[in-house]
Amino acid sequence: MAGGEPPIGTQAMLSLDGLRALIEALAERGYQVLGPTVRDGAIVYDEVAKLADLPSGWTDQQDAGRYRLERRTDNALFGYAVGPQSWRRFLHPPIERMWRAHRTEDGFAIDATAVEAEPSKFAFLGVRACEIHAIAIQDKVLVEGPYVDTGYQRRRRDNFLVAVNCGQAGGTCFCASMNTGPKVDAGFDLALTELLDESDHRFLIEVGSVAGAEVLSALRHHAASPEDIAAADAVVARTAGSMGRVLDTKGLKELLQSNPTHPRWDDVAARCLSCANCTMVCPTCFCTTVEDHSDLTGQTAERVRRWDSCFTADFSWIHGGSVRPETKSRYRQWITHKLASWIDQFGTSGCVGCGRCVTWCPVGIDITVEAAAIRATPATSTETDHGRT
Amino acid sequence: MTEADPFVPLPYRVGRVRRETRDITTLELAPVTGVRPDYRPGQFNMLYAFGIGEVAISVSGDPAVPGGYVHTVRDVGAVSGAIAKLKAGAMLGLRGPYGTPWPVEAAEGNDVVFVAGGLGLAPLRPAIYRVLARRERYGRVVLLYGTRSPPDILFRQELERWRRRLDVEVLVTVDRADAEWRGNVGVVPKLIARAGFDPNGAVAMVCGPEVMMRFTANALHASGLALDHIYLSMERNMKCAIGLCGHCQFGPDFVCKDGPVMRYDRIADILTVREI
Amino acid sequence: MEGLERIVLAHPFFAGLEAELGPVVSGCARNHRFNPGQYLAHEGDPADEFFLIRHGKVALEILPPGQSPVVFSTEGEGDIVGTSWLVPPYRWRFDARAVELTRAIGIDARCLRDKCEADPRLGYEMMKRIAPILEGRLGDMRLQMLDVYGERAR
Structure with missing residues (x-):
């Protein structure tokens, strides 16, 4: 190994054993290493301590409303697309206690600091390009606005991201349409491309940060040859060319925002169960609600924050009723927010093309199909709402 | 958490309470510690009733009067009902002030x-x-x-x-x-x-x-x-009041931070769209 | 121009009326003064006159049996009271009571109807002045019917 740390942009080769060493090196540096594991028939992000924890030889078959794990003919460790979860689960957890309060002689006291957990230093292994973009989008929403989500900011701090360039596209993937993949371009510490043939199983590893360089310098690696780099590029190119879905984003924002009364909303509402699955699996959905509880004696109280969904009746409740009682308006809100008003709000689409909402919709509603349907027959002026008196 | 954590209410004590109508009550609120921040007409606070919940209520007092806030609450639900029933000396939690103000300065020189x-x-x-x-x-x-x-x-x-x-x-x-x-x-x-x-x-x-x-x-x-x-x-469901919870979206706007005071020409089109 | 014609044409309802229609309209007009509590009209009576309010305030009300009268609108300076004279059977459909001292121009409905029949140009002119008022009141009634300040179901 050469002395000093490899500069950012360095591409090197790592063996399977090198990957094992990477996991250990991260653990040694105090990171909680989280990566893909197989559980309950799905790829689930969980703690990873050794190579055997990774989904060796598994792939996923995904389509609208369908997800199946299947055996591969090889032992690829990252030979699947994405599972139901995203890293949001760790950075923006589904349930979080915000604070506790207790009665005092003259009122009550709120104890925010007692709730603060020991901050975890997360290392995420196997982060896909779409997921890096999703994290960047949540950063925009939760940290880069006028108000900061302090909990998210704390959990996001000192993350170590080991990205993986996708070796195959899932059946519902459309990152190529959203310019969010399949190749990772920024926002990672180290990026892997899995290279696998009959004779060899190794990784092209690219340095994306100073922290990444430091970790790589501690691993046994060797320089990547032009052939290695070409092989890695070929992997990504093949993935890019085999996207399961396509979403035409040209003028999509204006298209959706100018069609709030399109008949397609009735059509999708007839299928949509308003179950909120799409919002639970989406890596960028950030909506939350809070619940205030007190104990039976009324002496202590707490506020708990939970993921919420624009598909619930309570979501838009103002005294007396829900602003969006109908499924069609909830679906319209979701897709219009995701693909259109998100751009007004945060300067970026809220969709990264990961396909999870398509796969995990129990009735197979497909965001790319719905957007295309609105595009196919934009509403005529006679279909606009004439509600103003 | 840092001192400025926007999710943590600060303690305020109820001063004078005035029953305005059958179901509307005005409360004067003073900070238990420190001073009330300056606010602008049209802004609102999130008021927290211990163990029950939080609700967005506009400030109804005179911004020139120092000391505390004045809020006028209508009893329409569990939280607003609990706040409306508070007596002088009671404590509640408060986050704010939030939101856009009325254009009182911009209107100078005009009717x-x-x-x-x-x-x-x-x-x-x-x-x-x-x-x-x-x-x-x-x-x-x-x-x-x-x-x-x-x-x-x-x-x-x-x-x-x-x-x-x-x-x-x-x-x-x-x-x-x-x-x-x-x-x-x-x-x-x-x-x-x-x-x-x-x-x-x-x-x-x-x-x-x-x-x-x-x-x-x-x-x-x-x-x-x-x-x-x-x-x-404008009024919409609010949980966080700081643009992070998503509830108050009204088209591309968040009522909590792009509103509540909104210019009509910017919202006229979506104001008449059902269930937007 | 006679005094009455001047007063009639000064009312917003007739604002901008063609000069030659002035005498035609004011030929059907007379002046009224209602003290507080006096009625301009009673429900069921022939709608043989309508009123251009010059100042004061008139409550339009309906009396449900066993209850006190319900005021559903008040009209004041610049408003008109009475539209039932336009359509058969030409009968008042509410009571109109002066809340305060009210001065008004009364327009003889039969007189004006006959002149409108004789001169469709006058008839159309009247319709163009009354239709916006009816449309506006219909909108107001809708808003009122919504009871937007009332309690909503929890």
Whole structure:
């Protein structure tokens, strides 16, 4: 190994054993290493301590409303697309206690600091390009606005991201349409491309940060040859060319925002169960609600924050009723927010093309199909709402 | 968490409590420690009743008066009901102030038309105080107030005091009344034609139920006001009040941070879209 | 121009009326003064006159049996009271009571109807002035009916 740390942009080769060493090196540096594991028939992000924890030889078959794990003919460790979860689960957890309060002689006291957990230093292994973009989008929403989500900011701090360039596209993937993949371009510490043939199983590893360089310098690696780099590029190119879905984003924002009364909303509402699955699996959905509880004696109280969904009746409740009682308006809100008003709000689409909402919709509603349907027959002026008196 | 954690309410103590109408109460709130931050007319706070929950309530007091906040609450649910029932000396939690203000400075030099419906007079009251405190900076000042019936009239003494002034035109109307009522009966937009103001350049600040605001904005526009001189205070479900929870989205806007006070020309199109 | 014609044409309802129609309309007009509590009209009576309010305030009300009268609208300076004279059977459909001293111009409905029949140009002119008022009141009534300040179901 050469002395000093490899500069950012360095591409090197790592063996399977090198990957094992990477996991250990991260653990040694105090990171909680989280990566893909197989559980309950799905790829689930969980703690990873050794190579055997990774989904060796598994792939996923995904389509609208369908997800199946299947055996591969090889032992690829990252030979699947994405599972139901995203890293949001760790950075923006589904349930979080915000604070506790207790009665005092003259009122009550709120104890925010007692709730603060020991901050975890997360290392995420196997982060896909779409997921890096999703994290960047949540950063925009939760940290880069006028108000900061302090909990998210704390959990996001000192993350170590080991990205993986996708070796195959899932059946519902459309990152190529959203310019969010399949190749990772920024926002990672180290990026892997899995290279696998009959004779060899190794990784092209690219340095994306100073922290990444430091970790790589501690691993046994060797320089990547032009052939290695070409092989890695070929992997990504093949993935890019085999996207399961396509979403035409040209003028999509204006298209959706100018069609709030399109008949397609009735059509999708007839299928949509308003179950909120799409919002639970989406890596960028950030909506939350809070619940205030007190104990039976009324002496202590707490506020708990939970993921919420624009598909619930309570979501838009103002005294007396829900602003969006109908499924069609909830679906319209979701897709219009995701693909259109998100751009007004945060300067970026809220969709990264990961396909999870398509796969995990129990009735197979497909965001790319719905957007295309609105595009196919934009509403005529006679279909606009004439509600103003 | 840091000291400035926007999710953690600060303790405030209830001072004077005033029962305004059958279901509307005004509370004076003073910070238990430190000083109340400055706020601008039209802004709101998140008020927390211990163990029950939090609700967004506009400030209804005079921004020139230091010390605490004044909030006027209508008992419409578990949280607002609990807050409305608080007695002097009780504690509640408060986060804020949040949201966009009424354009009281931008309106200087012009006629000002306040149009309030029902409890909508409360979020407008700080702007009325501010304008009256600097009365010389404005043209004609008109306050049009509509509510359900004579016993529902909010801030009645104040309305009468303002009406006695010679430099404010105050018109009040109710939706229904018996023959005892000597005042106007009819909807508040109907008062627009009766009020004396110059629509050219006049700035209107409108607060009330959304349908009332829609009708009023149309009537103001029909009377000659420019769309971008009409401001409405919107209401949507709010959990965080700082643009992070997603609940209050109204088209591309978050009512909590892009509102509640919004310029009519920017929202007129989606205001009439059902269930937006 | 006679005094009455001047007063009639000064009312917003007739604002901008063609000069030659002035005498035609004011030929059907007369002046009224109602003290507080006096009625301009009673429900069920022939609608043989309608009123242009010059100043004061008039409550339009309906009396449900066993209850006190319900005022559903008040009309004041510049408003008109009465539209039932336009359509058969030409009968008042509410009571109109002066809340305060009210001065009004009464227009003889039969007189004006006959003149409108004789001169469709006058008839159309009248319709163009009355239709916006009816449309506006219909909108106001809708808003009133919504009871937007009322309690909503929890």
